[in-house]
Amino acid sequence: MYSNWPELDGSVAELFLKGDKEAFTTIYHSFAPGLLSYATTICGSQEQAKDIIQDVFVVCWEKRKQITADQLDRWLIKVTKNMSVKAFRRNVLTAGYLTDGSLEMADEIPEDNTPYLEEALKIVNALPPERKKIFLLSRIHQKSYREIAEELGISVKTVENQISSALKHIRCQVPVSEAVFLLCIVLMPLKTPPIGL
Missing domain, CATH: 1.10.10 (Arc Repressor Mutant, subunit A)
Structure with missing residues (x-):
């Protein structure tokens, strides 16, 4: 983790994992800005990074029952990283950067x-x-x-x-x-x- 990463409220995380949409919104607004910045550093495009973060939280909602409250923040980082690296690789292989x-x-x-x-x-x-x-x-x-x-x-x-x-x-x-x-x-x-x- 790094110093500016927000503290994850355990009670909010627990509510989210139970399907509480308000808790999900709280988590999104807390973590999305940092994840967006991180994704942008990897894929090189803020617009592409925005799409990645949307996908990250869609997957997060769909797989919430497979995530534990104490690992939610690490899960978000890991999935963001994986999606961003895949996007970077597609960019490299399809946009003519191989010379x-x-x-x-x-x-x-x-x-x-x-x-x-x-x-x-x-x-x-x-x-x-x-x-x-x-x-x-x-x-x-x-x-x-x-x-x-x-x-x-x-x-x-x-x-x-x-x-x-x-x-x-x-x-x-x-x-x-x-x-x-x-x-x-x-x-x-x-x-x-x-x-x-």
């Missing part, structure tokens, strides 16, 4: 790639701000080195050097896992998930 030789590597991404995703987020976000921006403009926005140079008012050579440095940094951080490296290459500009989730 160069990466497409052939797509099958190497594990279905449950949550640990890889979190590691990739940390690695890309550790890049210096300008280098990260150039890297994402190239890999995500599919802009040429010349287009990036013109947009940022720098030389093409500088762009080349920054991309090269970014790739070297990523490769050094993931000497073993090809899956992590692939996710770094195709990663959308996401923020790191809250500490403790």
Whole structure:
């Protein structure tokens, strides 16, 4: 858990698990904002994250009899994470983010790639701000080195050097896992998930 996560009222949770709709509404308004932020960090789109959170609470209501009151908050986090990672994976595989030789590597991404995703987020976000921006403009926005140079008012050579440095940094951080490296290459500009989730 992290510091800003709301305290779960046990009595409200118990009422919800018994089918009390008012308790469900209370839980939704307490947890939805934090879960929305978390989902957005993973899938990269707040609009998509909103749909995910709606689905999370629909499933929560449908499966309330299978959840215990003391585990409700952890259950919400886990389901949000799973749905968001699946959405991220669909985005990567269907929106053209796989470039160069990466497409052939797509099958190497594990279905449950949550640990890889979190590691990739940390690695890309550790890049210096300008280098990260150039890297994402190239890999995500599919802009040429010349287009990036013109947009940022720098030389093409500088762009080349920054991309090269970014790739070297990523490769050094993931000497073993090809899956992590692939996710770094195709990663959308996401923020790191809250500490403790």
